[in-house]
Amino acid sequence: MSGAEPGLLERLHGIREAGDVPLVGDARWPKAQWDATVAAAAAAELPDGTAWATLTSGSSGAPRIVLRSAESWSDSFAAVSGFLDAGSGDTVALPAPPASSLTLFSLAHSLSGGPRPVLRPTPEADVLHGTPQALRAVLDAGSHPRLRAALIGGSHLDPALRRRAEAAGIRVSAYYGAAELSFVACDEGEGLRPFPGVELEIRDGELWVRSPYVASGYAGAPGPLRRDGAWATVGDRAALDDGRLRLLGRADEAILSASATIVPEEVEAVLRSIPGVRDAIVFGLPREPVGALVSALLELEGDAPVDVRPHAAAQLAPAHRPRRWFAGQIPRTASGKPARAEAVRQVLAGEVQSLVIR
Missing domain, CATH: 3.40.50.12780 (ANL, N-terminal domain)
Incomplete structure (x- = not known):
């Protein structure tokens, strides 16, 4: 080591x-x-x-x-x-x-x-x-x-x-x-x-590879990691559209809110498209009796107010719109990947500020 x-x-x-x-x-x-x-x-x-x-x-x-x-x-x-x-x-x-x-x-x-x-x-x-x-x-x-x-x-x-x-x-x-x-x-x-050298297959919404x-x-x-003969998966959800792979996140990261299942990556893609938003990470915060509240931590380009609600309302179904918003630096692993579990911990510990939105 x-x-x-x-x-x-x-x-x-x-x-x-x-x-x-x-x-x-x-x-x-x-x-x-x-x-x-x-x-x-x-x-x-x-x-x-x-x-x-x-x-x-x-x-x-x-x-x-x-x-x-x-x-x-x-x-x-x-x-x-x-x-x-x-x-x-x-x-x-x-x-x-x-x-x-x-x-x-x-x-x-x-x-x-x-x-x-x-x-x-x-x-x-x-x-x-x-x-x-x-x-x-x-x-x-x-x-x-x-x-x-x-x-x-x-x-x-x-x-x-x-x-x-x-x-x-x-x-x-x-x-x-x-x-x-x-x-x-x-x-x-x-x-x-x-x-090159990899085959892809979707089984019940889960990505499997032969590689x-x-x-x-x-x-x-x-x-x-799970195997089925020459095929393997790590549980990522995905779809294949005209030969192109569309990722939908890990099954264990899906947010269950009331009767809806929300895939964080789909919501994050919308939030990243909002002017003034540098990056976004979406997660569920525990909330009885609905299960979890869809929440978002936004990393903003500057100090100017960001009008996120109209964009979210125009592009996301009601169940997929974040109910709680936070602003701050997205926590990352040492290699630079967003750390979703750490974002949840920081929010629950009160270490990031709530975002005031119009």
Whole structure:
């Protein structure tokens, strides 16, 4: 287990050459998280062929250790190089910490001839692999003279952010994936389509994949990965429309309010389209007897009032409109993904302000 100290790539190479399995932690973790992760790793029974261990993002709860073979990543290296149009002579900026499976993947790719990693955005970077939050930070900084391509995952990519990046000369490929499934689908501007080598199937509203990139399993606590022969799922709800994948969120994140079932991602997409709203996260707050109140935490562009109610009323069915509104900075995992469980905790603890709307 390693932190993000200099020489990490060399340490990973040494661990792999010795036939051991690296797991990268984060120096910012509290002691309790380190202790729990170390204990789970020490007790793990590794399947034959295990080469890498990664951590889930923790965006919906406690992180889990995901085990995978070398091939479950290396089989996708050629496709990733193609999306980035980058090889060993190029530099890839990796803003997320190495504990993120997104960054650890790119470190593994570098060890096999992929772009040379830099664990932060720099003016010298040719390409970027990170989250939408990382892409926005690079654009806000305005110092990316060589950056020509970005591979963006981890959470929803706002179309306006894609347009902004492309106007700056950065070609953007966004993808949907999971720590357990790796790459599932990629969007180069016309919607999510299956990632090379991946087959998709919808069963009772749930996304299943047949893919060479699926992880072997978990160390420690079990997780959402389920298998049916060659097919696997982590429980994401989705639909296929003319070959394009439309994500509807995890089944366990659906909000049950009175007699309605609300998918947070559908409401979030509407809220992000409101002028003055930078980002949004939607969740249920416990409320008897209806079950939960649909609630939203908005990250605003500035201090000016935002008139959200007419937009929500015009685009959302009554049961899907948030009843409680909050404003503040959306909590994120270390890799930059929105952390829904933490947003609920902050609201219940009174750590974010109610949004006064007209």
